[in-house]
Amino acid sequence: MGKNDGGYQNDKIWNFALTPDGGFIMVGDTNSANGDAIGNNSFYGYYELWPGYSEWFGTFDNWIIKLGPDCEVPQLTTATSVDTCIGGDVTLTVATTGQKINWYVSADAITPVFTGAELVLTNITADTSYWVEVSNCRCISPRVKVAVTVNPIPVVTVNDTAVCAGNTAMLTAASAGNTINWYSSETATAVLFTGEEYSTPELFATTSYWAEAVSPEGCTSQRVETSAVVNAVPLITVQDTMSCLGNTAVITAISEGNTINWYNSATSTEILYTGSEFTTPILSTTTNYWVEAVSPQGCVSARTEVAVTVNTLPLLTVADTVITICEGTPAVLSAASAGNTINWYGSETATQPLATGNEFIVTGLSVNRSYWAEAISPEGCASAKAEIMVEVNALPTISAQGAAVCEGSIATLTAFSAGNTINWYIAQNDTAILFSGTEFITPPLQESTSYWIEAISPEGCATARTQVTVTVTALPVITASNTDFSICSGTTALLSATANGSNIIAWFDSETATTPIATGTDYITPVLTEEASYWASAYNQQTQCFSGKVRFTVSVNNNVVPVVTFSYQQSSYCYSSNDPSPVLAAGFTQGGTFSSAEGLAIDAATGSITIRDSQPGDYLVVYQVSNPDICLDYGRFEAHVAIESCDVVQRGISPNGDQFNHYFDLTGMGVMKLSIFNRYGVEVYNASNYVKEWQGQDNKGNELPTGTYFYAITKNNGGQLTGWVYINR
Structure with missing residues (x-):
């Protein structure tokens, strides 16, 4: 057996021998790499044997060996399985009589992950197991496996729900096999309801709720918010309307952004029409309809009743359906409909009236034309349109020419208008007819005068009156200062007259003569032996107008011998004498002239002498008289008179x-x-x-x-x- 000491160049190898009680004793150690045992230490504890070779064990992986003396094995009590939720925390605990508690991640793990009575695991996301053992001196309990089962967090799904204001909402959540709780807020502790479907109270505004799922293992999902979206009940606006008998009605409802449905009763399920404007069928009586608005979210307004009042059609009376007028004259179209408005149209299908009122006056027509009248009641109902024909008779035409005459003359005016009657008037607006016919002879005219004529057709149409003017040229003016002449028998008379302007004088030998015997200002008559008359007229060569004739009368007188004898009472007079006058013979012919030599102050007409203005001396006084105009022959008489001083001085x-x-x-x-x-x-x-x-x-x-x-x-x-x-x- 060996343990990597980690502090030598070569691994340190300890050799152990099995003891009868199942332990080991160290018999030697070595630093060689061949697995020979070296050293002579021995102690109690746990050792990790790294891969190597042993004559006893051959090739091996890591081993855990226990070295220690004989002792009592400690007891432990622990749960062998623990449940938690993903991401949860778990505390593994042991009840024991031992002194030391080690936790391992596997049954044969050498190194404990934790030493202590409580192993706290956090944020666990998957199932896992831990092994725990308890040691008491050199005695170690068998390892006990503790399995940690990680249960999933349940998932809850919700969907927002839309309801109309004033209704409850059914909220639904799904989480298979789990319990669902409903809350009024994300942090609320009071459960509103437990179950998959939660019916809210009546809602008037959008409201949020929270749902959570609890698994059978007690795992709780996160709370999920869901909204009960409260949609407003749409508003609808509609008004009663009116229609006319035999017509449809258009009813308009307004509900912005919503669908509008129309019904024939408050409870009907059959929609008559969908849309804001509903055109009813033709109505003969007042009819009610119901309308509702449906919002895009399906919220429905209360149905609103709307009445369509059907009004009777007005009665229209037209006096004359055919009106005859003359071209250019107004046509008066008349219609009556008591209490209603009458509209006039230019065609049967026109919608824009030309005029409104019982009378419609049309002007300027030159061809036949129809118009239509329609009565509109106060409720807007229209009668059938009535046609009125306007027949237009053409105006006659007329032609005429003026005339030019001389002052005091008549004029013959002629007008022509085929097949029509021609009337003559003295003024444009006069109503009294002067004459009817084509030729009108004026009275003698003294100044330019206008007449007006019109032609009347058989249909009674009259032309506009046409002015016909007679231009009257003023007669030349003749002036004669003397029209009575007296001449002596066997002499001529000089007749004179003047004309105004550039006119000339024409002389005639009779009042009715038209051919003048002479022209010019003066006319010398032939030698006359008896009374004679002549006529003069002023004449304008351009206008051929003559003035009235002026008669000149020439009287012929026999010649008379004058009486010219006279004398003075004295042949001489002193300065102190009274002024003498001549003594005239009986029948003395007046009109002559008294004359004398210079120095005698004598009155030429009377022959009286002013003595004191005269010079002394002898004077010959001569009287002469002659007047061919009165056929008086020449007469002459002489008388002598002397003026003396006589030296008489006043006192x-x-x-x-x-x-x-x-x-x-x-x-x-x-x-x-x-x-x-x-x-x-x-x-x-x-x-x-x-x-x-x-x-x-x-x-x-x-x-x-x-x-x-x-x-x-x-x-x-x-x-x-x-x-x-x-x-x-």
């Missing part, structure tokens, strides 16, 4: 502003110088070539006082005159 003057006897008048006396003296002999005024300039003033122009003054006159012929004169203011 006073009265320069008081009344212009009578205002001046000291020495006219005609040929005064070369005049001197005026006061009563004291003082000269207060003088003048050369005096005529009648002194009016009672001194040489400085100052008024002389009332009183007597004296004059001294020196005449051109050298004569001298003195005297007095009185100033009377």
